[in-house]
Amino acid sequence: MGIIATSRLKSPWIMHFDNSSCNGCDIEVLACLTPLYDVERFGIVNMGNPKHADVLVVTGPVNRRTARVLKNLYEQIPGPKMVIAVGTCGTSGGVFHNCYNVLGGVDKVIPVDVYVPGCAARPEAIIDGVVLALQKLAKLQGVAL
Amino acid sequence: MAPRTITPFGPQHPVLPEPIQLKLELEDERVVGVVPAIGYGHRGIEKACELNEYPKNIYLCERICGICSAIHGMTYCDVVEKLWPLEIPPRASYLRTIWAEMARTHSHLLWLGLLADAFGFESMFMQYWRIREKVLDILEITTGHRVTQSVSIVGGVRRDIDDDQKKHCIEVLKDVRKEAEALNNVLVNDYTVKARTVGKGVLSYDQAIALGLCGPHLRASGVKEDCRTQGYWAYGDLSYEPIVATGGDSFSRAAVRVGELYQAIDLQLEAFGKLPEGELAAKPKGNPPANEAVSRVEQPRGEVFYYAKGNGTRNLERLRVRTPTYANIPSLLVMLPGCELADVPIIVLSIDPCISCTER
Numbered sequence: 001m002g003i004i005a006t007s008r009l010k011s012p013w014i015m016h017f018d019n020s021s022c023n024g025c026d027i028e029v030l031a032c033l034t035p036l037y038d039v040e041r042f043g044i045v046n047m048g049n050p051k052h053a054d055v056l057v058v059t060g061p062v063n064r065r066t067a068r069v070l071k072n073l074y075e076q077i078p079g080p081k082m083v084i085a086v087g088t089c090g091t092s093g094g095v096f097h098n099c100y101n102v103l104g105g106v107d108k109v110i111p112v113d114v115y116v117p118g119c120a121a122r123p124e125a126i127i128d129g130v131v132l133a134l135q136k137l138a139k140l141q142g143v144a145l
Numbered sequence: 146m147a148p149r150t151i152t153p154f155g156p157q158h159p160v161l162p163e164p165i166q167l168k169l170e171l172e173d174e175r176v177v178g179v180v181p182a183i184g185y186g187h188r189g190i191e192k193a194c195e196l197n198e199y200p201k202n203i204y205l206c207e208r209i210c211g212i213c214s215a216i217h218g219m220t221y222c223d224v225v226e227k228l229w230p231l232e233i234p235p236r237a238s239y240l241r242t243i244w245a246e247m248a249r250t251h252s253h254l255l256w257l258g259l260l261a262d263a264f265g266f267e268s269m270f271m272q273y274w275r276i277r278e279k280v281l282d283i284l285e286i287t288t289g290h291r292v293t294q295s296v297s298i299v300g301g302v303r304r305d306i307d308d309d310q311k312k313h314c315i316e317v318l319k320d321v322r323k324e325a326e327a328l329n330n331v332l333v334n335d336y337t338v339k340a341r342t343v344g345k346g347v348l349s350y351d352q353a354i355a356l357g358l359c360g361p362h363l364r365a366s367g368v369k370e371d372c373r374t375q376g377y378w379a380y381g382d383l384s385y386e387p388i389v390a391t392g393g394d395s396f397s398r399a400a401v402r403v404g405e406l407y408q409a410i411d412l413q414l415e416a417f418g419k420l421p422e423g424e425l426a427a428k429p430k431g432n433p434p435a436n437e438a439v440s441r442v443e444q445p446r447g448e449v450f451y452y453a454k455g456n457g458t459r460n461l462e463r464l465r466v467r468t469p470t471y472a473n474i475p476s477l478l479v480m481l482p483g484c485e486l487a488d489v490p491i492i493v494l495s496i497d498p499c500i501s502c503t504e505r
Contacts, residue, residue, distance in 0.1 A: 066164060100189040
């Protein structure tokens with residue numbers, strides 16, 4: 001369809017937000033950008049600004065303090081947007097399920113499109129998660145990926 | 146006097162992947178005051194450690210921090226072993242040392258890359274992380290996972306390193322050293338890098354001691370203090386000498402970490418050479434007795450302190466963790482005022498902040 005819809009799929013800009021994760025998934029998200037995995041060859045660029053982002057990559061369980069920040073960031077991202085919850089604790093709370101400050105997975109606060117399991121999730125799995133999100137986005141927009 | 150403005154740095158910020166907020170009080174471009182706000186990463190791990198049975202806490206403690214995860218798990222096992230006290234077999238203590246130094250190698254490569262990124266040297270960041278992948282590969286080969294190794298159990302270690310793996314690790318480590326040398330040469334000698342790091346965030350010897358700092362941050366101010374000199378695990382058998390720099394600025398902190406990177410590789414090679422044969426783990430008898438124990442271990446970021454109190458049941462009565470970044474954050478209040486806004490990321494990064502450790 002339009003050039004915007006196509007470019008969104010060919011060069012999705014992601015924003016990474018760390019809830020209260022252990023860092024394991026965060027460095028794996030960063031590792032995706034570095035030479036061995038190099039997602040930039042697919043046009044995927046890591047952004048610091050939510051208003052520039054198409055895909056929100058969230059790691060770690062939501063806690064009482066980051067819930068508000070996460071919601072705020074999600075609302076700032078222009079639609080159509082995709083949310084990827086990375087790691088076991090991002091999907092369900094995982095090993096932190098019985099910690100008193102943890103609310104649970106990312107889906108307790110914002111709608112999640114793709115869940116990437118793993119503790120810590122491997123870069124291959126994260127890239128796969130982004131591809132799944134793009135397929136969903138393509139379907140949503142009615143364009144071929 | 147120029148009007149003062151307060152600029153929030155974080156919690157979501159491109160320089161640091163982790164949530165920490167610094168409220169910077171600015172006079173034009175100059176920082177005059179700073180108020181750190183932490184607590185975004187708090188999960189309540191210490192309390193959860195009282196709810197879980199003691200062998201399960203290893204997995205929780207390893208997820209205090211994903212970068213030094215192996216050492217967190219080992220320190221937890223170490224402190225619980227001290228409750229009995231339980232002696233671990235020599236091969237297990239050597240293997241712990243090897244994995245701890247492997248974790249230090251990857252952590253320092255990670256930090257050097259992030260430092261390069263903080264002053265906009267993107268290609269150097271990529272190069273450091275390319276080398277780091279090799280270290281992660283040998284970690285995966287020997288432990289089964291890239292990031293969260295989970296090799297330590299109470300009484301010893303869970304996995305062995307066989308001769309083929311050992312040979313491969315030694316080859317890779319030598320290769321990593323050679324490649325890191327070429328890159329570090331740029332970091333230590335390049336004019337542009339020096340212009341961004343020399344004299345930024347200076348801490349004197351006395352200030353570093355008064356603030357109670359730890360780790361490479363402390364050693365960069367000329368203080369020869371390192372937990373590994375206690376000789377826990379196999380460090381007593383290995384030739385180990387703390388690496389110290391005297392500048393006290395961001396450049397010295399990078400220089401200390403560069404030195405420690407080589408040292409960590411040398412320690413691994415030495416430990417591989419001396420690796421004794423024998424059992425992997427001693428079996429603990431019954432539950433941890435009603436006793437108290439502390440353990441101090443040197444992490445890539447500094448000293449980590451564990452306190453455990455047992456009560457004779459499967460659960461611990463109390464577990465307390467004090468992590469290195471918690472000790473190092475107060476130094477920001479001394480280093481940041483007076484610097485320019487553009488230097489804030491480098492100075493903040495120079496303490497190697499690990500927020501998930503700090504807040505648990």
